[in-house]
Amino acid sequence: MDFDFTEKEEAFRAEVKEFIAANLPAPEQRGEDFISLWNAKLGEKKWIGFSWPKEHGGGGGTLIEQFILKEEMSKALAPELGSDFMGLTWVGPALIRHGTEAQKQEFMPDLLNCQSSWCTGYSEPDVGSDLGSLNLRAVRDGDDYVINGSKIWTTKAHVAKNIFLTVRTNPEAESRYRGISVLLTPMNTPGIEVKPIVNIVGDHSFNQVFFTDVRVPVSARLGGEGEGWKVVMGALANERSGISESTGMERHLDKLKELARNSLKGGKPALEDAEIRRKIARFETRISAMRLNGFRNLTKQIKGNQPGSETSINKLLRGMLEIPMSDLAMSLLGNDASGTGPWQYDSFNFHGTVIGGGSPNIQRNIISERVLGLPKD
Amino acid sequence: MDFGFSEEQEFLRDQVRKFLDDQCSLPQVRAIAATEEGFCRKLWGQLSELGWLGLTLPEEYGGVGLSWVDLVVVLEETGRTLFPSPLLSTTLAATAINEFGTPEQQQQWLPGLADGSCIGTLALLDETDFLSPQAIQMTGKASAGGYLLSGEKRFVQDATVADVFIVAFRAGPANDDLGLAIVSRQDKGVSVEETEGWDRTKRTGVLKLDAVQITADALLGETLLGAQAIETLIDYGALAVSAESIGVCEGILKLTSQYALDRKQFGSPIGRYQGVKHPLAEMYVDIECTKSLAYYAAWTLEGQPTEAPAAIAKAKAYAAQSVCSAGVTGVQMHGAIGYTDEYDMQLYMKRSKWSRATYGDEDFHYDRIADFGGL
Numbered sequence: 001m002d003f004d005f006t007e008k009e010e011a012f013r014a015e016v017k018e019f020i021a022a023n024l025p026a027p028e029q030r031g032e033d034f035i036s037l038w039n040a041k042l043g044e045k046k047w048i049g050f051s052w053p054k055e056h057g058g059g060g061g062t063l064i065e066q067f068i069l070k071e072e073m074s075k076a077l078a079p080e081l082g083s084d085f086m087g088l089t090w091v092g093p094a095l096i097r098h099g100t101e102a103q104k105q106e107f108m109p110d111l112l113n114c115q116s117s118w119c120t121g122y123s124e125p126d127v128g129s130d131l132g133s134l135n136l137r138a139v140r141d142g143d144d145y146v147i148n149g150s151k152i153w154t155t156k157a158h159v160a161k162n163i164f165l166t167v168r169t170n171p172e173a174e175s176r177y178r179g180i181s182v183l184l185t186p187m188n189t190p191g192i193e194v195k196p197i198v199n200i201v202g203d204h205s206f207n208q209v210f211f212t213d214v215r216v217p218v219s220a221r222l223g224g225e226g227e228g229w230k231v232v233m234g235a236l237a238n239e240r241s242g243i244s245e246s247t248g249m250e251r252h253l254d255k256l257k258e259l260a261r262n263s264l265k266g267g268k269p270a271l272e273d274a275e276i277r278r279k280i281a282r283f284e285t286r287i288s289a290m291r292l293n294g295f296r297n298l299t300k301q302i303k304g305n306q307p308g309s310e311t312s313i314n315k316l317l318r319g320m321l322e323i324p325m326s327d328l329a330m331s332l333l334g335n336d337a338s339g340t341g342p343w344q345y346d347s348f349n350f351h352g353t354v355i356g357g358g359s360p361n362i363q364r365n366i367i368s369e370r371v372l373g374l375p376k377d
Numbered sequence: 378m379d380f381g382f383s384e385e386q387e388f389l390r391d392q393v394r395k396f397l398d399d400q401c402s403l404p405q406v407r408a409i410a411a412t413e414e415g416f417c418r419k420l421w422g423q424l425s426e427l428g429w430l431g432l433t434l435p436e437e438y439g440g441v442g443l444s445w446v447d448l449v450v451v452l453e454e455t456g457r458t459l460f461p462s463p464l465l466s467t468t469l470a471a472t473a474i475n476e477f478g479t480p481e482q483q484q485q486w487l488p489g490l491a492d493g494s495c496i497g498t499l500a501l502l503d504e505t506d507f508l509s510p511q512a513i514q515m516t517g518k519a520s521a522g523g524y525l526l527s528g529e530k531r532f533v534q535d536a537t538v539a540d541v542f543i544v545a546f547r548a549g550p551a552n553d554d555l556g557l558a559i560v561s562r563q564d565k566g567v568s569v570e571e572t573e574g575w576d577r578t579k580r581t582g583v584l585k586l587d588a589v590q591i592t593a594d595a596l597l598g599e600t601l602l603g604a605q606a607i608e609t610l611i612d613y614g615a616l617a618v619s620a621e622s623i624g625v626c627e628g629i630l631k632l633t634s635q636y637a638l639d640r641k642q643f644g645s646p647i648g649r650y651q652g653v654k655h656p657l658a659e660m661y662v663d664i665e666c667t668k669s670l671a672y673y674a675a676w677t678l679e680g681q682p683t684e685a686p687a688a689i690a691k692a693k694a695y696a697a698q699s700v701c702s703a704g705v706t707g708v709q710m711h712g713a714i715g716y717t718d719e720y721d722m723q724l725y726m727k728r729s730k731w732s733r734a735t736y737g738d739e740d741f742h743y744d745r746i747a748d749f750g751g752l
Contacts, residue, residue, distance in 0.1 A: 001386075001446050002379045009378075065378050253402050257752065271752050274744070281746035282739075285670070287690045292669035295380040301383070313662050361651070367661055368654035372634050375649040 074247035087118035118159035138167035246291035410577035431491025438487035456624025470497025470667035536582025563688035619696035663699035694742035704729030
């Protein structure tokens with residue numbers, strides 16, 4: 001057991017800090033062209049896809065260096081590395097693991113140059129938490145699949161260039177998990193229609209996507225036919241570990257502490273209230289646990305294990321933190337809670353991250369069934 | 378960066394686990410807990426031979442010279458099987474002497490504490506039951522080059538079997554006036570009394586000192602160590618109990634998961650129902666988080682000592698909350714059988730109450746975390 005970083009790692013941290021000091025403007029000074037300039041600089045440093053192997057165009061950084069990079073970026077309030085969370089968090093790793101040479105050549109350069117934008121097609125109108133029963137039908141016709149049906153809650157479908165699409169290629173497979181395939185599909189393929197869904201805060205972030213006789217070549221299939229479930233499980237583990245990185249929660253807690261410092265409760269400073277102090281201390285403790293759980297998972301990955309059901313732990317913790325943290329913030333606001341500031345916005349919006357990648361109850365199912373060995377519901 | 382155990386540590390865990398499963402499974406725990414002393418001297422001798430009593434003590438005093446991370450491994454296992462013994466108390470007393478004692482004091486006491494011939498314990502808490510140097514009331518009057526101690530110490534673990542006590546006292550009003558005395562059970566004016574408790578695998582008592590003369594060489598470190606030393610000992614205690622709590626929670630989870638698989642109602646094992654499986658999933662998450670926090674805290678003691686108090690406070694806060702809720706959930710998921718004397722769940726439930734309170738419950742530590750966190 002050793003939590004110290006090596007000299008090389010500390011030198012890398014210094015390099016990241018230096019880069020940030022030289023290149024990252026304060027949040028209020030970031031203009032319209034900031035993101036493209038910033039991403040271009042990150043691309044030059046090979047810090048997009050930094051931990052991916054060099055032979056796939058990645059930076060060849062270690063997982064620890066990748067952690068240091070993300071941590072320093074988060075501390076400096078830099079935007080998420082690269083602008084394509086889905087592409088970088090799970091499409092890229094899935095391509096590296098399961099992709100053909102042609103697929104890698106087609107998609108990797110855009111991912112690494114911040115030119116990609118991926119969306120993910122999992123849920124359907126009748127299929128949500130029970131992802132294994134997905135029903136979007138893809139029928140083989142010569143060298144193509146012909147797709148008919150619909151996906152829903154598809155975040156960014158209206159702006160994405162490509163979709164990481166799960167389809168049912170064999171409805172007769174002996175197990176429903178065996179009949180699923182993943183197709184890497186351009187969103188401009190004829191027959192795809194995107195219909196916006198406005199979310200609870202009035203934003204257009206997700207969509208329903210309709211597929212009518214959409215023809216996708218068999219060569220777009222990622223992994224074997226009927227072997228998509230394995231690909232999806234790996235992608236979901238990456239999604240959960242991406243969502244549940246503790247660095248974002250650490251910033252969130254800083255803001256909550258700041259709010260508490262500036263709030264009154266019953267006419268007295270809120271921080272004189274023992275219950276409020278303990279609540280915040282409890283959040284801080286859980287976030288520390290998330291961070292350390294992350295280190296334990298990282299250690300397992302360094303030893304060569306792919307992320308698995310353990311990623312559900314931090315995903316669940318994040319859900320169990322977002323809800324009471326927002327609750328405390330709203331309580332500190334008093335009557336202002338009915339207004340429209342950032343905390344009020346967040347009190348509606350956090351549901352997206354808590355539900356996305358599988359709701360808390362789904363994480364509880366995964367842990368109790370796959371880790372504790374209890375019978376499937 | 379490596380957040381994993383070494384092969385040696387995994388080997389140690391297997392060794393302790395096998396020993397406890399073979400030598401002291403729950404039926405034996407019940408039998409030992411029913412005896413007057415509350416522990417088994419034969420097993421105690423074996424612990425000594427295996428080197429677990431002096432695990433973190435220097436080799437020159439008969440110890441093994443390992444770290445707190447290794448000790449956490451052992452304590453997780455003794456918690457898992459509710460092993461009744463003064464191991465935790467003796468380890469803490471020995472740690473106090475090893476860390477703060479003079480070479481003469483170390484030479485005098487550590488070999489006996491490491492080989493099990495001497496049982497030690499900490500006696501820090503006063504009547505007020507408040508874990509803080511400010512709350513220490515036992516008075517030490519300067520006398521004959523040393524101090525004359527009078528007063529009572531409560532919640533002294535293994536008080537009735539201990540041969541030596543590390544006693545916190547106050548020689549004056551300031552924090553710097555606090556000292557720690559090495560008091561032998563044989564000293565004139567020392568008496569002990571057992572306090573009744575539900576958890577018979579953890580014995581506590583009251584230590585009464587009636588004008589006990591402490592010579593200069595029985596003053597730990599031969600100086601008034603001040604509040605800092607006492608806070609450090611509280612931290613060690615909190616970490617040790619956190620480690621045992623992990624094992625207690627694992628014991629509860631194992632027992633309850635097995636029951637959820639075996640027990641059938643409405644035509645199905647009850648573990649299929651989300652009302653049962655979800656609380657068990659949360660118990661598992663709590664265990665994993667407590668492990669992460671406690672392992673890290675143990676590492677900080679050597680790796681990053683300035684971080685240790687906050688890291689230990691987080692570990693104990695989480696452990697206290699988790700063990701308390703695991704005890705309640707464990708009984709509830711069992712239903713009526715969990716509420717019987719015959720079934721083992723009750724042993725864990727009783728331990729959970731002890732573990733939560735000892736060396737600070739979650740509120741105590743959350744208050745400290747709030748202070749450390751700049752609130």
